[in-house]
Amino acid sequence: MITFSSAPALETPAHPVGRRTLELIDTARNARSLTVDIWYPAVLADEPRARYEVLPGVAFEAAVARDQPVVAGGRYPLILLSHGRTGMRFAYSLLCEALAARGNIVVSADHPGDALMDWLSGTFVDDRTNEMGRVGDARFLLDALLTAERSSTIVPSDLLDAIDTERVVAIGHSYGAYTALATAAGARGVPADTRLRAVIGLQPFTRTMSDNALARVTVPTLLVISEHDTTTPGAIDGDRPWLLVGGNPVWRMDLGSASHHASSDMGLYLELAGQIPDLPPMVTAYVAMMAPDMIGSHIRPWREGLVLVVGAIGAFLDVALDIDSPRGLAEADHLAATADVTLRRRAAVSR
Numbered sequence: 001m002i003t004f005s006s007a008p009a010l011e012t013p014a015h016p017v018g019r020r021t022l023e024l025i026d027t028a029r030n031a032r033s034l035t036v037d038i039w040y041p042a043v044l045a046d047e048p049r050a051r052y053e054v055l056p057g058v059a060f061e062a063a064v065a066r067d068q069p070v071v072a073g074g075r076y077p078l079i080l081l082s083h084g085r086t087g088m089r090f091a092y093s094l095l096c097e098a099l100a101a102r103g104n105i106v107v108s109a110d111h112p113g114d115a116l117m118d119w120l121s122g123t124f125v126d127d128r129t130n131e132m133g134r135v136g137d138a139r140f141l142l143d144a145l146l147t148a149e150r151s152s153t154i155v156p157s158d159l160l161d162a163i164d165t166e167r168v169v170a171i172g173h174s175y176g177a178y179t180a181l182a183t184a185a186g187a188r189g190v191p192a193d194t195r196l197r198a199v200i201g202l203q204p205f206t207r208t209m210s211d212n213a214l215a216r217v218t219v220p221t222l223l224v225i226s227e228h229d230t231t232t233p234g235a236i237d238g239d240r241p242w243l244l245v246g247g248n249p250v251w252r253m254d255l256g257s258a259s260h261h262a263s264s265d266m267g268l269y270l271e272l273a274g275q276i277p278d279l280p281p282m283v284t285a286y287v288a289m290m291a292p293d294m295i296g297s298h299i300r301p302w303r304e305g306l307v308l309v310v311g312a313i314g315a316f317l318d319v320a321l322d323i324d325s326p327r328g329l330a331e332a333d334h335l336a337a338t339a340d341v342t343l344r345r346r347a348a349v350s351r
Contacts, residue, residue, distance in 0.1 A: 003051065004060040004272050006265070010094055010307050013101035015072060018042030019050040019065040022154060024109075026140045034109040034137060037089045038159060039065055039100035041072040052090045054269065055283065058276055065097050071158045077167035077321055080141055081108040082134060084174030084205070084264070086124075088116045091264050092173065098310045104317075105163055107145065111137055114175070120283070131208065132188040134179040138170065139190050142183075146195055167321045169198045171313070173263050174232055177204030181241065185209070185216035192216060198320040199247070200313060202263040203229050206237045214244040218348075220320035221247040224309055226258040227340075228298060248348040249319065251332075253312045256340030257300040259293045263309050266290055267302025300340070311335055312343070 019039050026032040047066040053059040079099055083091055089108040090096070096106045111134050113125035125133065144155055146165050170180035170193075180199045186192035187209070198220040206214065223242055225234040232238070234254065242252050255262055273279065273287045312335055318328025336343040 002058050002276060004275065006052075006060050006063045006094060006268055009063040009101070010098045010303065010310055011101075013064050015041035015101050015103055016044045016069070017065040017097050017100045018044075018047070018067075018069040018071065019062065019097075020068050020156070020159070024141070024144055024154065026136070029136055029140070032112060032133075032136075032140075034112070034141070035089060036107060036109040036141070037096070039096045039106040040159060040162065041074070041076060041100060041103055041105075042066060042069040043072050044069050052093055055280075060268070060272065063094055063097055064101060065093075071162045074162065075164040076103055076105045076162055077169060077317065077323070078145060078163045078165070079104050079106045079169045079171055080138060080180075081106055082138065082170070082172035082176030082179035083108065083111065083115070084172075084176050084203075085114055086116050087114075087173070087176070087264070091116075091266075093265055094268070094306055095263060095310060098306075099313065102310075102314050105159065107141060109137060109141060111179075120286075127208065128188075130175070131178065131182065134175070135182050135188050135190040138179055138183040139193060142168070142193060142195055165195075167197055167323075168195050169200065169317065169321070170196050171200040171202065172204070173202040174260065175205045177201030178206060178209065181206065181209060181214065181217055181245075184219055185213045187213060198222070198317065200224075200316065201241065202309065203232050203260050204237050204241065205232045206241050211240065211244055214241050215246055217241070217245040217247060219247045220249055220316070221245045222251045222253070222312065222316040222320075224263065224312060225252065225254045226260060226262050227254065227256045228258060229260040230293070231260040246348050250346050250348070251312075251316050252344045253308075253335065254342040254344075255305060255308060256342070257298060258305045259299055261290070261293060262302070262305040267306075270295065308335065308338065308341060
């Protein structure tokens with residue numbers, strides 16, 4: 001096993017972090033199997049750092065997360081994170097660890113049919129099937145984590161008991177933002193999930209959502225738009241939700257000198273790829289395709305961009321979930337004063 005490190009952490013952790021991996025089976029959907037990673041505030045003993053195996057035989061150590069320590073006492077907001085197209089559950093490990101270190105429980109699952117290995121093996125599904133699967137996955141995970149029947153799942157009770165069921169958030173990157181917004185709105189035969197208290201779309205993909213669907217999103221919403229995003233440009237995928245979603249508040253951060261993958265670990269992968277011998281040709285081609293989107297004099301260093309994304313999410317959740325509104329507003333003001341960042345905030349739109 002070739003093992004690298006993702007250190008340093010994006011910011012000084014307020015809490016130690018643990019990470020566990022589970023397999024959950026949705027018996028109502030043809031035994032659809034979801035591999036799930038969970039990051040959480042922890043009490044550390046001498047546990048080793050968690051490892052993420054990106055490719056067979058190639059892994060990297062977590063920046064801060066430890067392998068399966070005890071859950072810290074208390075109750076914490078639940079963040080359900082949905083990966084983008086061709087992504088995977090831990091393709092946002094630095095972001096997930098940072099959010100857990102701020103005092104959240106973060107849950108991320110591979111979406112079967114749209115994970116990296118599905119695309120590398122040619123077993124990916126069409127867009128409509130993907131969207132149905134994604135909103136179904138979100139509903140299933142929230143049921144497993146929040147409902148009275150959750151004890152019948154294999155989610156450990158110490159994690160379940162630590163979830164603040166009144167503070168539940170859906171976050172998604174790219175197509176994952178579709179997952180988050182569509183879960184709040186109701187889509188593809190799945191009703192709106194009223195357990196969500198906020199939604200966050202990072203470099204969001206929204207073009208397949210109707211205006212009516214976007215207007216059905218009535219919870220507080222944060223959108224993060226990247227200036228040099230050629231995959232989900234703000235003019236196509238950011239402007240409509242900014243105008244139409246009906247939450248209170250709605251925030252939009254436009255991140256200058258940033259690309260589509262400003263929220264993911266892609267920058268780390270590109271750094272590590274040059275150190276891995278004998279990469280499969282398909283992976284080499286994938287890396288070459290991603291590189292122009294992440295590297296260049298017009299793109300800010302990837303860790304710097306991730307720090308800003310974490311800060312925006314933290315500030316927004318402090319306000320939207322009424323965790324610590326003064327702290328959140330102060331952090332938002334700091335972000336708004338940052339060079340090459342525009343942060344807009346509004347109340348609900350009138351209907």
